[in-house]
């Protein structure tokens with residue numbers, strides 16, 4: 001017997017996938033875009049989402065998993081409401097990125113790849129954010145911050161509810 005809460009969750013997932021797949025006329029070539037839409041909607045791609053996409057789009061589930069696990073844009077685990085990316089690329093490294101990461105980790109009380117228990121933040125490191133001259137750089141929900149001070153960081157994280 002399936003618990004009621006699970007049944008509701010599956011129904012919600014099924015409807016969301018149906019909408020995403022339908023918005024691309026069930027075009028299998030749009031698999032990545034469909035997954036991007038679902039990632040945006042749920043914040044991550046659960047097993048249920050990937051299975052539904054496979055079934056509704058008619059693409060083998062192994063292919064769906066292959067795509068979802070290959071691209072960094074997708075997460076197969078729940079992520080926080082706010083994604084904090086600290087750049088550890090070479091240009092940022094020489095400008096103090098490791099120290100910046102230490103400060104960010106201390107403020108958020110998290111290590112890279114972790115998500116806070118309240119699902120507020122996920123901390124990630126990246127190899128380049130494409131603005132090397134501004135380093136060290138962090139991005140919070142896609143908004144870049146150049147050479148943030150500890151005070152700046154506290155303000156940035158306080159604003160993110």
Ligand code: FES
Pocket residue numbers: 087088089090091092093127128129130131132133135137
């Ligand atoms: S190395 Fe950090 S933005 Fe390029």
